Amino acid sequence: MNAPLAASQIDPALLEGLRALLGARVSTSESDRAQHGRDESRHAARLPDAVCRAMSTEEVAAIVKLCAAHDTPIVAYGAGSSLEGALIPLKGGVSLDLTSMNQILSVRAEDLDATVQAGVTRKQLNAHLRDTGLFFPVDPGADATIGGMAATRASGTNAVRYGTMRENVVNLTVVLSDGRVIRTRSRAKKSSAGYDLTGLFVGQEGTLGIITEVTVRLYGIPEVMAAATCSFPTVEAAVDTVIQTIQMGIPISRVELLDDRAIEAVNAYSKLTLPVTPTLFFEFAGSQSGVEEQAAIVEELAKGEGASNWRWSTDADERSKLWQARHDIHWAIRALRPGAKGWGTDVCVPISALAEVIREVRKETSQQSFGTTLVGHVGDGNFHLGMQIDPDDPAEWAKANEINDRMVKHAIRLGGTCTGEHGVGIGKMKFMREEHGEALDVMHLIKNALDPKGIFNPGKVLPA
């Protein structure tokens, strides 16, 4: 959505200070501000009063000190790919663009870790690692910055095997609200030395501090990778197959569910002829014999649940063909209804509750005027219902809102969460009390202790 253009309200003294520090890397131009006022979500844009491009942790610290002295809000900006409005500067102020902090500072193959500046993207890191035999597994849809991924506790299709940013951040360099710089933790693989500040700053969405450097875990690239797809009579049968797979400890590297409507969308978009029925996409990794063994067990489990059409391959080209439908889903959904605005929901539930939540929401969405598709990181109990809304039809928005509300509350009742990987941002704040109860008050205590002036990303994550 476009932001309403408005003149920058920045305090002239602050602007002068920022210019003295950053020169031409401060901007109040409309185009810069407009670019930094919107994300990939349905949330209304809002322009920052200025955009600052920082090159180092020291510069970030100096910017924060200046802003703090002028009680001016600061919102960190990375790839701009937030899906819940996390980067929209609701109260104006400074959008702190960290994309120029794109240096890979060190790769330590022996320790299986790497330290990068916050603006390095995941694809950039993996391209850099290409010759080492190592990789960084966390893979949200977008080529997000690693700082942004840490700030939202991102994950993706690899999480079922490798975990999320929670498990894959070793430590962070963070600028606090008074401009002090801390490192959250040592580089030791494990530690019992005090409070887990790394965990605290992963997922805080820029409300407690600005992440400027990230040390992440790396993994050896598996010797062999293989893919399979498989059609199921029902969503339940697919989910049961996944539950059994995980209970048996099969170290599956990816397992994604597409419902019949998502399959329809990719068939149309990519001219495929997949059976229009719930489908699982698998990836296996390991040694040759390990992969074959895994696949044979999973095939057996799937067939026990009535699956058909088991197709598999270890060949890279064939693999990407099998996964094509999954890869195309974003564009396929968009193509369903040109001009529509997409809304990707993001609940995550204990896997025992997954089929029930999906069944309920599909019952409801089957009666709507707008198209919906369902794609799930089903090994983690996380799925995205995509709704294609006419941006000019308030009745559709209201209905979509209703569907999302009901689905989220259902998920929370069954032990789940309002967001598996997109973050709270603006859109999920209204569910925080219901999900957390009085634990939300503890989050407020921490926010007030670490950012007493409330300059970091105000109006986000914690409802007032």
Place this chain on the structure above:
Amino acid sequence: MNAPLAASQIDPALLEGLRALLGARVSTSESDRAQHGRDESRHAARLPDAVCRAMSTEEVAAIVKLCAAHDTPIVAYGAGSSLEGALIPLKGGVSLDLTSMNQILSVRAEDLDATVQAGVTRKQLNAHLRDTGLFFPVDPGADATIGGMAATRASGTNAVRYGTMRENVVNLTVVLSDGRVIRTRSRAKKSSAGYDLTGLFVGQEGTLGIITEVTVRLYGIPEVMAAATCSFPTVEAAVDTVIQTIQMGIPISRVELLDDRAIEAVNAYSKLTLPVTPTLFFEFAGSQSGVEEQAAIVEELAKGEGASNWRWSTDADERSKLWQARHDIHWAIRALRPGAKGWGTDVCVPISALAEVIREVRKETSQQSFGTTLVGHVGDGNFHLGMQIDPDDPAEWAKANEINDRMVKHAIRLGGTCTGEHGVGIGKMKFMREEHGEALDVMHLIKNALDPKGIFNPGKVLPA
């Protein structure tokens, strides 16, 4: 060490309130107080003024409210197996014994999780799980309570494969310093819904809240387990073998190092004839072919580093024979010097620095009058130098202190931590500033926000 006996200083009004609540489950007897004033560490005992045995979260909340109203310290007590004085009531007050809270509340096989009261021990949970094909992997040496393990962010030999309590706690029920009860998180496998309170309360050692219930992750018991032992010419050769194993992504389930002196100790204690040289103990798990494949690769790597004497077995009896030396180490070390007091250090470093830290400290310990042994969770870069000190020789204590100080500082300089798994308690507080720098101030901000009166385990974790 025995505590100096002293009369209980408890406020009579508080005692009356506690008795009204708990009846005979409040005690001020010397024997109860003495039992709750000491742990397994070298730290001097200190008696609490009263011992309260709670049966439920509600009782814990009521006890906390009473103590808060009387500004009386509270220290949680589980199995009493702390190695750093975490449970010693430095400022007196109430020792809150949670061992009666020993109910396993639910096991959800489909979701691979279980919820237990804080006083359930790890062996109790695994015995309960026996028929489910599932297990809980975190295994510190002692049969600790799961609440205590969460509070100290414990780990053990399985951490190299399954992670520590940080990775294996799903959520916690916690009583706050004002008596309110929170649940830190949903049961979803992943979530981006706000600050990671689970992470914050795991490892806080009872200084931010009292953990009363814990939901932990469970895993399927592997089909096949196999063990191997292998002798190395040097510690470096052993460590290099482990580095290569982990880099290749071999999902090894355990790998433990015993140095030559530890081998000498177990040879003497268990009448074994192992070659007196650095030795690795491996455990492999998975399918039959997977285990054989893993073992073959590791054997190859070990031989490339000059290893000899590779012995392995998939038979359970033979396996436990191979691991006997590792299992016996605690008693073997004790037997080295009857009457001595053991001091188990606990640094953890990036694995690339492990050989160097071990080499330095072995150089120093080789010149001491007291015996030392080295046992390492080497896949995680964590090791325990055990020192057998004459309790009546201040010169030995001073020397041991010096050795530990130097080793910890060396570890911190190389990117490591003062404690890999024992916790800070009393003994590691002096290293916290050096390890964390200004991040320590953030820990203080959090402590002050969550426990403004300082009633929870005062004098621990954070140096004043």
